[in-house]
Amino acid sequence: GYTIEQIFAKLEEYEVCSVESLRATAREMDFSEEFPFLKEIQNPTERYYQLEGYLYPDTYEFYVGENATSVISRFLRNFEDHWTDEYAARAAELNMSMDQILTLASIIEKEAYGTEQMYQVSSVLHNRLNDNSGAFLYLQCDSTAGYIAGIPEDVLAGDERVNFTKLYDTYQRQGLPAGPICSPGDEAIQAALYPADTDYLYFRHDVNRKIYLARTEREHNRNGEEVLRVNAEAASSSEG
Numbered sequence: 001g002y003t004i005e006q007i008f009a010k011l012e013e014y015e016v017c018s019v020e021s022l023r024a025t026a027r028e029m030d031f032s033e034e035f036p037f038l039k040e041i042q043n044p045t046e047r048y049y050q051l052e053g054y055l056y057p058d059t060y061e062f063y064v065g066e067n068a069t070s071v072i073s074r075f076l077r078n079f080e081d082h083w084t085d086e087y088a089a090r091a092a093e094l095n096m097s098m099d100q101i102l103t104l105a106s107i108i109e110k111e112a113y114g115t116e117q118m119y120q121v122s123s124v125l126h127n128r129l130n131d132n133s134g135a136f137l138y139l140q141c142d143s144t145a146g147y148i149a150g151i152p153e154d155v156l157a158g159d160e161r162v163n164f165t166k167l168y169d170t171y172q173r174q175g176l177p178a179g180p181i182c183s184p185g186d187e188a189i190q191a192a193l194y195p196a197d198t199d200y201l202y203f204r205h206d207v208n209r210k211i212y213l214a215r216t217e218r219e220h221n222r223n224g225e226e227v228l229r230v231n232a233e234a235a236s237s238s239e240g
Contacts, residue, residue, distance in 0.1 A: 001057070001109045001110060001182050001183065001184070001185070002057060002182060002183055003052065003147070003150060003181070003182050003183070004026065004049045004051065004055060005150070005151060005152075005155075007055055007075075007183065008022040008023065008026075011062070011071065014062070014064075015064045015065065016062040016063070016064065016065070016066050016071060017065065017067070017068045017071060021068040022068045022072070024068075025069055025072055026049055026050075026072060027049070027050075029072070031072065031073065031076060034073065034076075035073075035076045035077070035080060037080060037083065037098060038050070038051075038054070038076075040097055040098055040099055041099050041179070042097075043178060043179070046167050046179070047167075047178050047179040048147075048148065048151065048156070048164050048178075049179075050179075051072065052106075052179055052180045052181070052182070052183075053102045053103065053105075053106050053180025053181075053182065053183055053184065054076055054079050054102070054180075054183075055072070055075035055076070055079070055183050056075055056076075056078040056079035056082055056183065057184075057185050060074065060075075060078075062074075083098060087101070087189065090193045090194070094126075094193070099179070101189065101192050101193060102180050102184065102189070102192075103176050103179055103180045103181075104122070104125060104126075104129075104176065104192040105180075105184035105188040105189040105191065105192035106180035106181045106182045106183070106184045106188070107121075107125065107139070107141050107143055107144060107170075107176075107177075107181060108121050108122050108125070108184065108188045108191050108192055109182055109183075109185065109188040110141075110143035110146075110182055111141055111142075111143050111203075112188075112191075112211075113205070113209040114209075115187050115191075118187055118188055118191035119191045119194070119195060119196040120196050120200070120203065120211060120213060121191070121211075122191040122192055122194075122195035122196065123195040123196040123197070123198040123200055124198075124200050124201060124202065124203050124213070125139060125141075125195075126195045127198070127199065127201050128201060129175065129176070131201070136201060137174045137175070138170055138171060138172075138173075138174055139170040139175070139176070140170055140171050141170050143181060144168050144169055144170040144171075144173075144181055145165075145168075145169040145170070145171055146181075147169075147177070147182075148164045148168050148169070149165075164178075168181065198213070199215055200213040200215055201214070201215060201216075202214040202215075202216075202219070202220035202223075204220070204223055204224060204227055205227070206226075206230040206231055206234075207230065207231045207234045207235075208230065208234065210230075212226065212227060
């Protein structure tokens with residue numbers, strides 16, 4: 001669930017290499033010859049980081065002062081090893097690309113608490129994406145709005161920041177965001193590929209991370225009232 005920025009900060013913290021060198025390498029180096037799956041990305045110019053989502057989350061051992069190209073290649077090689085033929089076949093069944101699945105999985109990673117919720121959230125998102133009524137053109141996921149907001153102001157500012165926000169915020173952009181918003185783990189990827197079979201179109205959480213699913217806007221609004229009640233009780237209890 002880390003973003004590239006968070007991964008780079010962690011690598012600098014452990015003196016593997018600097019954030020600046022990692023950023024520059026991620027932006028300027030073409031890794032697609034070594035990793036052809038990157039050529040499937042259809043909209044590289046729309047993305048803040050083309051490699052966002054592809055630095056597979058795992059336990060790694062690096063050298064202090066390691067070359068940034070070597071570090072990023074190791075992440076990408078691990079992703080390549082984890083994206084199986086079964087995953088590719090299932091994505092094709094869903095009429096989705098690997099990149100679309102990874103983007104969806106990154107939202108699931110950020111929006112769900114625990115494995116069961118991942119499959120439920122995936123179901124809601126798939127149902128919205130596949131709806132033909134025109135009523136659910138926007139996924140409206142808070143996590144996508146927060147992606148650009150999480151990038152430091154000294155790194156991204158002004159009109160460029162506004163433009164990238166429009167490309168990722170699913171309250172403003174129809175369908176999926178321009179690309180992944182974090183590095184999803186294998187459970188989130190599997191949930192994106194195999195959503196629960198439901199007809200839910202809405203979800204929300206209370207402060208205790210309980211999920212509330214709904215089929216209609218009316219049910220969703222009732223769930224909102226319940227969430228407010230639960231959150232108020234929790235706040236009152238903590239103050240007491």
